[in-house]
Amino acid sequence: MLSLTEENYLKAIYHLSDGGSKAVLTNALAEAMSTKAASVTDMIKKLSAKEVITYEKYYGVNVTSKGKSEALMVIRKHRLWETFLVDKLGFAWDEVHEVAEQLEHINSPRLIEKLDEFLGYPKVDPHGDPIPDHKGKIKIVPQIPLDQLAIGYQGKIAAVKDSDSNLLKYLDKIGARPGVKIKILGKEDYDESMEILIDDHRVFISKAVSQNILVVG
Amino acid sequence: MLSLTEENYLKAIYHLSDGGSKAVLTNALAEAMSTKAASVTDMIKKLSAKEVITYEKYYGVNVTSKGKSEALMVIRKHRLWETFLVDKLGFAWDEVHEVAEQLEHINSPRLIEKLDEFLGYPKVDPHGDPIPDHKGKIKIVPQIPLDQLAIGYQGKIAAVKDSDSNLLKYLDKIGARPGVKIKILGKEDYDESMEILIDDHRVFISKAVSQNILVVG
DNA sequence: ACTATTTTTTAGACTAACCTAAAAATATAC
DNA sequence: GTATATTTTTAGGTTAGTCTAAAAAATAGT
Ligand SMILES: [Mn+2]
Ligand SMILES: [Mn+2]
Ligand SMILES: [Mn+2]
Ligand SMILES: [Mn+2]
Numbered sequence: 001m002l003s004l005t006e007e008n009y010l011k012a013i014y015h016l017s018d019g020g021s022k023a024v025l026t027n028a029l030a031e032a033m034s035t036k037a038a039s040v041t042d043m044i045k046k047l048s049a050k051e052v053i054t055y056e057k058y059y060g061v062n063v064t065s066k067g068k069s070e071a072l073m074v075i076r077k078h079r080l081w082e083t084f085l086v087d088k089l090g091f092a093w094d095e096v097h098e099v100a101e102q103l104e105h106i107n108s109p110r111l112i113e114k115l116d117e118f119l120g121y122p123k124v125d126p127h128g129d130p131i132p133d134h135k136g137k138i139k140i141v142p143q144i145p146l147d148q149l150a151i152g153y154q155g156k157i158a159a160v161k162d163s164d165s166n167l168l169k170y171l172d173k174i175g176a177r178p179g180v181k182i183k184i185l186g187k188e189d190y191d192e193s194m195e196i197l198i199d200d201h202r203v204f205i206s207k208a209v210s211q212n213i214l215v216v217g
Numbered sequence: 218m219l220s221l222t223e224e225n226y227l228k229a230i231y232h233l234s235d236g237g238s239k240a241v242l243t244n245a246l247a248e249a250m251s252t253k254a255a256s257v258t259d260m261i262k263k264l265s266a267k268e269v270i271t272y273e274k275y276y277g278v279n280v281t282s283k284g285k286s287e288a289l290m291v292i293r294k295h296r297l298w299e300t301f302l303v304d305k306l307g308f309a310w311d312e313v314h315e316v317a318e319q320l321e322h323i324n325s326p327r328l329i330e331k332l333d334e335f336l337g338y339p340k341v342d343p344h345g346d347p348i349p350d351h352k353g354k355i356k357i358v359p360q361i362p363l364d365q366l367a368i369g370y371q372g373k374i375a376a377v378k379d380s381d382s383n384l385l386k387y388l389d390k391i392g393a394r395p396g397v398k399i400k401i402l403g404k405e406d407y408d409e410s411m412e413i414l415i416d417d418h419r420v421f422i423s424k425a426v427s428q429n430i431l432v433v434g
Numbered sequence: 435a436c437t438a439t440t441t442t443t444t445a446g447a448c449t450a451a452c453c454t455a456a457a458a459a460t461a462t463a464c
Numbered sequence: 465g466t467a468t469a470t471t472t473t474t475a476g477g478t479t480a481g482t483c484t485a486a487a488a489a490a491t492a493g494t
Contacts (some may be wrong), residue, residue: 005481026442039482041443046480058442058489099325106323108316114306213293222451242471257453258473263450275459275472 002050004105006062009033010052014063014071021061072136078104079125082114082162086126087119093126094168095217105136116156127168128159128178128214143214145193146182147207153215154183161212174203176213219267221322224291225332226250226260226271230395231288236357242390274360276311295321296342296349297332299379299433303354303420304336310343311385345376351395360431363399364424370401370432391420393430 016094017025026044030037032064048055050069056159063071081103085091085194090100116122123139124130124184157180160171171177175198185202186195192207205213219227229249233241243261245256270283280288282309286354297397298320302308308316330351333339340356341347349355360375374397388394390414401417403412 003480027440035481036483037442038444038484039245042481046236085328085331089328089330089335091327095327099323099328102323102325106316108319110308110312111306111316114308118306207315220450244470246446252451254472255454255474259451 001051002070006043006047006050007070007105009047010039010063010067011074013053013061014068014075017063018120020063020068023062025060031063047104051208069136072132072138074104075138076132076134076136077106077112077115079129080112080122082125083084083119083122083131084115092126092169093162093172094165096126097163100198121149124159125127125177127161127162128157129162141216143216145211146184146196146213147210149184151184151187153216154181155217156180156214157182157213159214161214164212169210169213169215170209174205175199175201182213184208219269219287222269223260223264223349224287224322226257226264227280227288228291230270230278231285231292234280237285239278239282240279240302242277246278249351264291277312282426286353289349289355291321291363292355293349293351293353294307294329296346297329297336297339299342299350300336301332304339310379310389311382312341315381323361341376341395342379344379346379347373358433362428362434363401363411363413363430363432364427366401368401368404372399372432373397374399374430374433376431378431384426385431387426388430390416391422392416399430399432 009029009037012029013024014020016028016032026037026040029044030040033040042059044053044055047053047067048061051064053061053063053069055061055158078100082096085096085099086093116134122131129137130141146153156177157178159178160176161167166215176182180199182199183197183199184194185197188194192210193204194207194210195202196210197203226246229246230241231237233245233249243254243257246261247257250257261270261272261278264270265278265283268281268289270278270280272278295317298317299313302313302316333351339348339389347356347358348419358375363370374393374395376395378384378394382389397416398414398417400414401411402414405411409427410421411424412419412421413427414420
């Protein structure tokens with residue numbers, strides 16, 4: 001049994017560790033949780049006592065396999081609720097993250113299975129992020145931020161970062177949605193801004209934007 | 218801004234005061250909240266500081282008009298979520314109360330308006346309880362517990378008490394649902410058990426059951 | 435290798451929500 | 465109207481989660 005706060009810490013650790021593949025440092029977690037390092041140290045002791053992370057003093061924390069599956073369940077709930085809000089209630093994709101941050105903590109296995117069924121077992125959420133199944137299994141497709149690719153790249157938008165509402169509104173305006181074709185036409189060395197083709201439509205974007213567009217090769 | 222715990226206390230006060238029409242005593246509230254009188258005294262000081270109740274030492278609390286509208290919003294959310302769970306997700310009516318106790322604390326005015334629209338602006342929840350509208354207005358139809366009526370009474374089931382899952386399963390089995398015709402055929406003085414007609418179907422029920430069936434005249 | 439800087443942990447304190455035990459106020463009984 | 469019983473409040477303490485300031489460990493610079 002994790003408290004709401006513990007669930008939020010665990011989820012942040014899971015994301016910062018890239019799905020459990022590397023250690024997370026105290027300050028990085030403090031930054032992500034908008035709190036102080038001292039509070040983080042307190043919390044990681046608790047999470048470590050509950051065996052969802054391992055903790056080596058001064059060297060950061062690692063997620064255990066128990067921790068991974070608990071984090072994935074919270075992520076599953078978050079993404080299913082986002083899908084519900086967009087597909088069924090008509091929310092825009094920039095309006096759902098904050099509400100899903102609350103809904104992801106509702107504790108009812110039956111509710112989440114019924115919701116999944118009601119939504120038709122969606123594979124990705126409105127931002128293109130994969131939804132873990134009821135066993136916590138998640139299809140990881142390697143996603144590359146657009147700013148790391150060169151002129152001539154051609155592919156499809158897989159997902160976009162979902163926590164900044166203004167970014168999402170802008171991406172929506174230029175038509176940058178998951179599944180849409182994309183091509184890099186030009187790249188400026190000085191500021192890494194780009195000229196791209198989105199669904200056969202020319203757009204100039206800064207690095208601040210290209211960083212948040214994730215594509216598949 | 219009320220905390221989750223404060224919302225639960227306020228809702229309990231609202232119900233115990235019959236919608237704000239009488240004072241609520243400390244012990245009654247402690248009983249309802251499954252807590253101790255000392256904890257209640259602490260909490261009512263906080264609620265009183267937030268001006269959702271008035272508090273006179275040793276004489277109980279009363280809900281203010283601000284408190285009433287806040288309580289009604291929580292009740293609105295509770296009943297809309299119950300309706301969602303039954304109508305859209307296929308829950309049975311005895312399975313929804315506990316989940317709605319969690320969902321009623323999700324804070325997003327837009328969510329609740331969209332949900333109301335999605336459900337087609339329902340007037341009552343699955344148990345027959347009226348759903349306050351977005352302004353907190355609620356249609357109060359005087360409801361009488363069946364055990365308070367005499368032989369010969371004839372009318373319609375308005376609502377049933379919703380927090381006991383076993384009661385609801387039983388009521389469902391005998392066909393006692395909101396909207397169904399009901400008639401009292403006989404009543405035993407000794408234990409106040411009854412023979413009734415539910416939708417032209419004869420059933421014997423104890424007082425424990427008839428207390429929880431609410432009818433309109 | 436030693437000092438300076440950065441990172442992390444510890445120490446001590448605060449608030450919300452809860453508890454038990456004791457004191458105070460109110461209600462009841464004769 | 466005084467004594468007893470009941471109800472409510474106060475006093476003091478606990479846990480979860482947070483904070484600031486100080487101490488300790490690790491890292492970097494020369
Ligand atoms: Mn999100
Ligand atoms: Mn998302
Ligand atoms: Mn209910
Ligand atoms: Mn109900």
